[in-house]
Amino acid sequence: MTIRIATEDDFLEVWGLLQPVFQKGDSYPHPPEMTEEEAFHLWMEVPIATYVAIQDHKPIGTYYIKANQIGLGNHVCNSGYVVSPEARGLGLGRMLCEHSKAQAKALGFLAMQFNFVVSTNTIAVNLWQSCGFSIVGTLPKAFRHLEKGLVDAYVMYHWLE
Template sequence: MVSIRRAAASDFTEIWPILHDIFSQWNTYVFPPDITVEEAYHIWMETPVAIYVALENAQIVGTYFLKPNQPGLGSHVCNAGYAVSSKARGKGIGQAMCEHSLKEAKTLGFKAMQYNFVVSTNQAAVNLWEKCGFNIVGRLPNAFNHKEIGFVDAYIMYQQLID
C-alpha cells in the first residue's frame, strides 16, 4: 500500500535517483539529461510551494510537487510535476499521487491545475491525466525533442478544481 506525505529536504537522497533516471531518458521531461544534483534540487525541492513523496514499504517510490503556474494574477492555477521510480511503475502510484495532488491543491487554495508540457508520446501519462479529469486544451507542435523519435508535440492539460 502506498502512503503519501510531505517531503523533507533529507528525502532528496532517495528522490534524486528517481529524477535522474527519468531525466536521463530524454522522453518525458524537458530537463536536460545531464542535469546536476544541485540544479535538480533547486527545481524539485526549492522552487515549488509543496513537495510530496510516495512511499511503499517505507521506501520512496515517487514524488510530486505543486507550485503556482504563473505569478500574480495567474497564481490561483497550480502546476505539478510527478516522478515514479522505474521499479514501481504499473502499481497505481502515479494515479495515487495525482489524486492526492488534486486534494492538496484545493487545500492550498488553488482553483485549477495545469500541466504545461505533457509529451504527446507519453501515452501512459496522457491516459492517466485524462482518467483523473484533465482535458487537453492545447497542442504545442514539435515542442519536445524526443531522444528516439525526434520532434514531437506536447500537450497543455487543464482541470478546474472548483465547481
C-alpha cells in the same frame, strides 16, 4: 504506502527517481545532464510543496505543486510527477495525481495545468485524462525526444472546483 511532505533528507532517494527519468529524455524537458543541485532547486526549493510516496521506508514516487503563474494567474497550479520503475503499473501515478488535486485545493488553488505533457508519453496522457484533465492545446514539435526526434507536447487543464 503513505504520501507525505518531502524533506531535504529524502532528496538523495528522490534524486534516484528523477535522474534516470531526466536522462532518458522521453517525458521531461529537463536536460539529461541536469545535476543533483539543479534538480534539488527545481524539485524541492521552487515548489510550494513537494511530496513523496513511501513504501517500506523508501520513496517510490514524488510530485511537487507550485503556482503556474504569478499574480493574477496564481490560482492555477502546476505539478510534476515521477514514479519509480518498480511501482509503475500499480496505480501509484493515479494516487499521486488524486493526492495532488486534494492538496492543491487545500492550498487554495482553483485549477491545475500541466504545461508540457509529451504527446508520445501515452501512459501519462491517458492517466491525466482519466483523472479529469483535458488537452486544451497542442504545441507542435515542441519536445526534442531523444529517440523519436521532434514530437508534440500538450497543455492539459483541470478545474478543481
